[in-house]
Amino acid sequence: MQRPLPDQFVPGDKMQKRTIAKGISLRGIGLHTGEEVQIRIMPEPSGRGISFYRVDYPEKVWIPGNLKEVKSTSYATTIGSNGTRISTVEHLMSALYGLGVDSALVEVKGPEIPIMDGSALEFGEAIQEAGLRSIGKERRYLKILKELTVEDGQSSITVRPFEGFRVHYTIEFQHPLINRQELELDIDEESFLRLISPARTFGFLNEVYSLRKAGLAKGGSLENAVVLDHKRVLNPEGLRFSDEFVRHKILDFVGDISLLSLPVKGFFMVKRSGHTLNHRFLKELIAKRDHWEVCG
Ligand code: ZN
Numbered sequence: 001m002q003r004p005l006p007d008q009f010v011p012g013d014k015m016q017k018r019t020i021a022k023g024i025s026l027r028g029i030g031l032h033t034g035e036e037v038q039i040r041i042m043p044e045p046s047g048r049g050i051s052f053y054r055v056d057y058p059e060k061v062w063i064p065g066n067l068k069e070v071k072s073t074s075y076a077t078t079i080g081s082n083g084t085r086i087s088t089v090e091h092l093m094s095a096l097y098g099l100g101v102d103s104a105l106v107e108v109k110g111p112e113i114p115i116m117d118g119s120a121l122e123f124g125e126a127i128q129e130a131g132l133r134s135i136g137k138e139r140r141y142l143k144i145l146k147e148l149t150v151e152d153g154q155s156s157i158t159v160r161p162f163e164g165f166r167v168h169y170t171i172e173f174q175h176p177l178i179n180r181q182e183l184e185l186d187i188d189e190e191s192f193l194r195l196i197s198p199a200r201t202f203g204f205l206n207e208v209y210s211l212r213k214a215g216l217a218k219g220g221s222l223e224n225a226v227v228l229d230h231k232r233v234l235n236p237e238g239l240r241f242s243d244e245f246v247r248h249k250i251l252d253f254v255g256d257i258s259l260l261s262l263p264v265k266g267f268f269m270v271k272r273s274g275h276t277l278n279h280r281f282l283k284e285l286i287a288k289r290d291h292w293e294v295c296g
Helices: 090-098 121-130 189-196 205-213 242-262 274-289
Strands: 018-022 023-030 037-045 052-053 061-064 070-072 076-082 083-085 106-110 131-137 141-144 149-151 155-160 167-171 180-186 202-205 227-229 264-271 292-295
Touching: 018 037, 018 061, 023 090, 037 090, 037 121, 037 202, 052 083, 061 083, 061 264, 090 121, 090 167, 090 242, 121 189, 149 292, 155 274, 167 242, 180 242, 189 242, 202 205, 202 242, 242 264, 242 274
Parallel strands: 052 106, 141 264, 167 264, 202 227
Antiparallel strands: 018 131, 023 037, 037 106, 052 061, 070 076, 076 083, 141 292, 149 155, 155 264, 167 180
């Protein structure tokens, strides 16, 4: 899965806030409902960040894609306002952030973002094909000034000051194909698209049974997740990378970081985390006003 950025990718001026150069339409299955969902990603030139519209209601409901609107982090990230929810936003948010899109409006005809192939590749390729354009406003960053660690049992996240966006991620699963996987990466448009966006979400067969029993993951299949039984991958095509699992965890982490609504300068060391600890960490970071600054 080594895909170079095509010649036509227009990244725009990185010193300025960027939106997509033209609209994108995508459709796919919702992971939890199993129903087809349609989305449209539109340019947003006023620079108010990534936000979502539920357009299947008579009155459109606008939901900003930021930390304040997160309503649930079990299995997927759900955002909402005034009782309206949009679920499974994390892979799309990750692709927008990873490819440097500061502002865009996502119209959703349904309760969740389609799962596509379980990765962010189709979102990333669509954004890449659309290209980016500057919106004439200075790009601001959230810059880490002091180290911070948040822990929960054997899981932890530490961030240190760093002039870039670097993630070191470690996962540990008692499974012969996973065990311990570690990856450190400087994340930019190219590394995100090639090394992170193709990594699919994964689950274990026994979990799939209990999710189905609970009426969840109705749209889940080998078409949109890597599924493991106790010793092997059930997908006939196998893995896209031998460490696809840790790469997907980085994809999810980037999606959660994007809820800060600003590109971040910092080095994140993440161990055995998931959406719930990621969100707790982000809330603690934002509350510690002397640990960061917003700068150009
Ligand atoms: Zn995920």
